[in-house]
Amino acid sequence: MTAFSGTYVDAIRQALFDAMEADPRVCCLGEDIGTYGGAFRATEGLLERFGADRVIDTPISEQAIAGAAIGAALMGQRPVAEFQFMDFALLASDLMVNFAAKAHWRWGATVPAVFRGPSGAGNGGGPFHSQNPEGHFLGSPGLKVVAPGTVRDAYALLRAAIDDPDPVLFFEHKHLYRRLKDEWDEAPTARLGEAALRKDGSKACVITYGAAQHVALEAVADLDVAVLDLRTLWPLDDETIAELAKRTHRVLVLTEASLTYGPGAELAARIGETCFEWLDAPVLRVGAADTPIPASPPLEAAYLPGTKAVRSALDHLLAW
Missing domain, CATH: 3.40.50.970 (Thiamin diphosphate (ThDP)-binding fold, Pyr/PP domains)
Known part of the structure; x- marks a missing residue:
């Protein structure tokens, strides 16, 4: 091209x-x-x-x-x-x-x-x-x-x-x-199953994907917090996820999908099972409300996990 x-x-x-x-x-x-x-x-x-x-x-x-x-x-x-x-x-x-x-x-x-x-x-x-x-x-x-x-x-x-x-x-x-x-100038390449570190940090990490990564990056712009973009939800880059969780000791999982029974629940469970001894706090989750998505723009904004919700969860996580 x-x-x-x-x-x-x-x-x-x-x-x-x-x-x-x-x-x-x-x-x-x-x-x-x-x-x-x-x-x-x-x-x-x-x-x-x-x-x-x-x-x-x-x-x-x-x-x-x-x-x-x-x-x-x-x-x-x-x-x-x-x-x-x-x-x-x-x-x-x-x-x-x-x-x-x-x-x-x-x-x-x-x-x-x-x-x-x-x-x-x-x-x-x-x-x-x-x-x-x-x-x-x-x-x-x-x-x-x-x-x-x-x-x-x-x-x-x-x-x-x-x-x-x-x-x-x-x-x-x-x-x-x-x-x-x-x-x-040269076409980018990628492999399925490889996550990408969008921002490094040492105090905690946000694991996310899709459009939610931009919410995360805005929320942690002034914090020593890493942001990992999964890019591929299956297969998962378990190695990179585990390395980041072990290094930062605190993990927040952010998804735009509904919170209950959503992808974030599986991610939190996997991290809790494989990285338990390195974590200083429970794995927290932020996701969309467990309701159908409103058409009204103000209600839709309230439905979606925004920067305030992410920042509030991180404040709780960092204070643990």
Whole structure:
């Protein structure tokens, strides 16, 4: 690819373009991704460059999209399926959880398919277009789950997901689509399962991912507190998580997903089990309220874990 300068959603589009240029097996399918260019314009221009055989508009059916992608992957293609909102990935969960995730275990078949789309709140989308449903899939062995929180990771992790032999769910936070910008002369690379230290510190650490890392970075800007971006929720970078927990002795887990039974609960449990002897305080969690997501902007802001909630939890943690 040539030099890049653009937003998070531009990086998604560039990753798709470069992957399709590099490998004729890569194709895209989903609702309105062709002529319309996608609901958020993530596939704009791909139809004109690669044609209708590789950029396929589908009916409004997540089951059909997932089924076609899985079938194409089993036949040797590398499909990238777009769900217009990841909230509706749950409609295709049977195919992804009970078929794609288990194909390797049942008969040794690989399913190199990516299921991508926008997730997350912050745009007033309400309870049906703002969820973080990644936790629904994290308990399904055989699926990989990725949640980039930077422009570079949006590009690099999508390229890695497309190259991966296993089915990958790729959660793009829509609130970041046009709020983050970056540029590079050489395309960034990344591997699934590797976390990134966004800020170092010695007094405590915040372990997070996706858009929540930016909340964490703002909250700890003046504190000697580290921020670790998981980037990939499965597989987890257990080694880096444990090293940071052992070094800082205090851990706060921050997620935008609901607090109860969410990804943060598993993270806190794993850290508590593996790092107990090095911790000076319990692992604390901050997450979204256990309610449907309000459409009203003030109520949505109250629903989401913000910098004040993170700072309050850290004050408690540091005083332990």
